[in-house]
Amino acid sequence: MTETERTEDLAQLLARLKDTYGVSDSEIARRIGVSPATVNAWVHRRRGTSARGVKEENLRALAAAFPKFTEDEVFAAAGRQSPGPLSPDSEQRILELYRSMTSEQQQLIEAQMRAVSDLNRTGR
Template sequence: MVEYEGQTGEDLAQLIQRLKDAYGVNESEIARAIDAAPATVNAWVHRKRGGTKGPRRALLERLAAAYPRFTREEIFAAAGRRTPGNLSDDTERELTELFAELTAEQQELTLIQMRALRNANQQ
């Protein structure tokens, strides 16, 4: 397993078990809380993640929001992913302005680079 941001080797299945114990919830309740199919949470628990990317970022973010005793960092690390940075309104505005000033070719190249970075963070 790849380790990120101080991960101690705990995987998502182990984190979900700790979460269930800490909050007194079951897999179906977790699924409802994060608006996911129960089969999705069950797959995490049984280490049967679909695809090569693992759990979707949105589900991990919702898991962190629904169960705040567990940080985004430890949830993403347990899923084997790097924690995405927070994007402030000012930074988003600046990125949009800078991007708009690029040529069409530069915009396409920038998108390719950004997709590659995103994909690298999901491995």
């Protein structure tokens, strides 16, 4: 996703969420398990509103706690793509493949996965 494709940032999404649900920063924080100061900082773009600054689990928790806002919508507002689903079958197949690799191959795959994950976090 490019910056031009994003229609709102996280602060704007949170403002819309607060209007939609009639909640405060403190209530959002309570529901997703972060401090009110953290939510307030996101709302006022003081820190943590860049793609790197907001943890994936916080974005997922926001979508789960306020279901009128999809994960895709929340992640997009943070400038990131939402992670795809991982079925138990997929996880098992990946684990079996990983276990069949040498230690060096496992390290290489981990490095590649980390690079792809970082790419999604940074949006670059």
